[in-house]
Amino acid sequence: MNPDGEARTQEFLERLDGGHLVEADDWMPDAYRAELVRLIRLHAVSEIMGTLPEKEWVPRAPTLYRKLALMAKVQDEAGHGQLLIRVAEDLMAPRGENREHIMEDLFAGRQKFHNVFHLPVPTWADAGLIGWLVDGAAIITQGMLLGGSYAPYTRALRRIVEEEAFHIQHGESICMALAEGTAGQRAMFQEALTRWWPALMMFFGPPEDGAALSHQAATLRFRIRSKTNEELRQRYLSKYVPRIRSLGFIIPDPTLQQDPDTKAWTYQQPDWQQWRAIIANHGPRSAARLNLRRTSYAEGQWVRDVMAATRKAV
Numbered sequence: 001m002n003p004d005g006e007a008r009t010q011e012f013l014e015r016l017d018g019g020h021l022v023e024a025d026d027w028m029p030d031a032y033r034a035e036l037v038r039l040i041r042l043h044a045v046s047e048i049m050g051t052l053p054e055k056e057w058v059p060r061a062p063t064l065y066r067k068l069a070l071m072a073k074v075q076d077e078a079g080h081g082q083l084l085i086r087v088a089e090d091l092m093a094p095r096g097e098n099r100e101h102i103m104e105d106l107f108a109g110r111q112k113f114h115n116v117f118h119l120p121v122p123t124w125a126d127a128g129l130i131g132w133l134v135d136g137a138a139i140i141t142q143g144m145l146l147g148g149s150y151a152p153y154t155r156a157l158r159r160i161v162e163e164e165a166f167h168i169q170h171g172e173s174i175c176m177a178l179a180e181g182t183a184g185q186r187a188m189f190q191e192a193l194t195r196w197w198p199a200l201m202m203f204f205g206p207p208e209d210g211a212a213l214s215h216q217a218a219t220l221r222f223r224i225r226s227k228t229n230e231e232l233r234q235r236y237l238s239k240y241v242p243r244i245r246s247l248g249f250i251i252p253d254p255t256l257q258q259d260p261d262t263k264a265w266t267y268q269q270p271d272w273q274q275w276r277a278i279i280a281n282h283g284p285r286s287a288a289r290l291n292l293r294r295t296s297y298a299e300g301q302w303v304r305d306v307m308a309a310t311r312k313a314v
């Protein structure tokens, strides 16, 4: 970087420290733009790929009321993806890139999405658990990102977080019904919890080590985020472990405990090698979901063509 660029970056960082919010047209260091693009693309594509696990349960929801609520949630998630892709596109425009690049990268295996959306959803309890405990994890991350330094992202997040709060209530309501239900329903929830727990521990990403450190440190320095992965995971454990245990369910981690003085949780580290493999599209449902998305994208090509032609004609 030339000396002028360094001085400008320093000045930019000082403005951020003073609480300044950045808009899309403002000057920003390349590294700041790159971190935002990486984070917002990951978020956007996770919202879109996150529609697919629950979509599997729309035709099989146990009542019409549950079916309507689940459809509305799936639709919300697609809308979150749309909002975020627009935010990412503004940042990618100087490089001549747009949403089609994001989709091409997704299909070519270059664009990651969250580990939880690579997993199977074999029972109705899994669908409820996603709403309660996966959206519950997402809102902890997104609530923290609301205070970030890039204004267009925080504006989109404000709307997203409000809708996520409904998703959690919807998921919680399904899980409570199962918890108060028959022995078979309780067993179904317990099985889903046992299956999902390691993935929930992976959700926030590894503690500060290895490759994650550079992105984590950079996003903290740029005030895009204000908490580390581990701080978010600790907050999640404090919020959800007591609730899960109060329902009489067993969290499949015999080492899980909270220090009564420091309130810090110790827990079994998930297999981070497995996490890397899952987000590299080697999860049990990665290929099937990517194929579904690829097919849907191809089938929607005519809509994009019509929209592009209409824009040109106006």
Ligand SMILES: [Fe+2]
Residues within 6 Å of the ligand: 047, 076, 077, 080, 160, 164
């Ligand atoms: Fe969402």
Ligand SMILES: [Fe+2]
Residues within 6 Å of the ligand: 077, 135, 163, 164, 167
């Ligand atoms: Fe959600």
